[in-house]
């Protein structure tokens with residue numbers, strides 16, 4: 001095994017230069033002995049690399065330098081902690097390899113086989129991932145307000161501030177959903193909105209689409225309707241937190257009643273599980289020249305875009321308008337053949 005021997009005081013500078021020259025053997029640890037250090041290298045460096053640093057090139061027995069810590073991922077660290085806590089190999093193998101970090105809160109699914117160790121497991125993930133609270137996800141969202149089914153399993157406080165693409169979303173992870181899988185769609189909406197547009201967000205929640213549109217784009221106004229008082233409270237405070245009070249008008253109530261009519265260049269409909277039932281309101285919200293409707297819904301993969309297009313075409317015809325598909329995309333997958341899709345439709 002080749003090594004470069006340097007004085008202990010010089011090790012940081014020598015290592016920096018050797019890393020720059022890409023000769024360091026990264027699988028082994030730099031090892032200090034008395035007044036000197038041994039830096040493992042794959043090949044000896046050109047003389048110029050360590051110019052001015054006293055050093056010797058040499059060899060040591062293979063195995064003399066210990067391997068570097070091979071724990072690369074957070075899951076590796078959690079597994080190590082579980083083994084050190086006496087967990088069996090079978091239990092360690094059940095530790096989840098997925099989670100969602102939303103600001104200071106971690107959301108994780110607890111496998112059935114670890115139900116009795118849930119709190120201990122949550123603590124391990126919390127320490128490794130350095131979060132303030134861990135919520136166990138127990139099922140799908142429920143009710144009109146789409147409440148998450150979660151339980152605080154470690155730490156304190158369920159309110160978080162999640163930062164994404166320069167936008168801050170504050171919300172209560174115990175009371176409002178936040179789909180990490182929709183990250184691309186939130187960004188897309190921020191980039192899609194055109195300067196000076198009037199937008200109606202019919203199901204604004206805490207501002208999932210309203211905020212990126214207002215912060216990243218330059219709309220004239222986003223009318224953001226939300227029926228749930230708590231979500232509307234966060235929507236309103238998030239508008240202030242992101243400094244877009246002049247661009248967003250949070251509206252509390254059923255979008256059927258509160259959204260303005262005849263004004264929109266763009267309508268966002270993000271109520272997966274019930275969106276199509278509100279297409280008549282979207283048609284009314286559009287201005288006289290029409291605009292673009294973004295309809296989110298869950299479909300069988302074979303049904304997109306025909307099924308949502310048929311629904312929009314029918315609603316447009318009822319309103320004396322016409323519809324043309326601009327594009328569609330899969331936002332995320334729910335099950336092998338079930339997707340959350342969004343269709344972008346031009347309605348005139």
Ligand SMILES: C[S@@+](CC[C@H](N)C(=O)[O-])C[C@H]1O[C@@H](n2cnc3c(N)ncnc32)[C@H](O)[C@@H]1O
Nearest residue numbers: 145146182203205208226227228231254255270
């Ligand atoms: C949770 S969001 C959906 C998530 C979001 N589309 C996303 O992709 O992340 C849906 C919101 O619509 C609200 N909502 C449901 N029915 C409504 C209605 N009739 N009018 C206004 N808001 C409504 C719910 O309270 C909820 O906050």
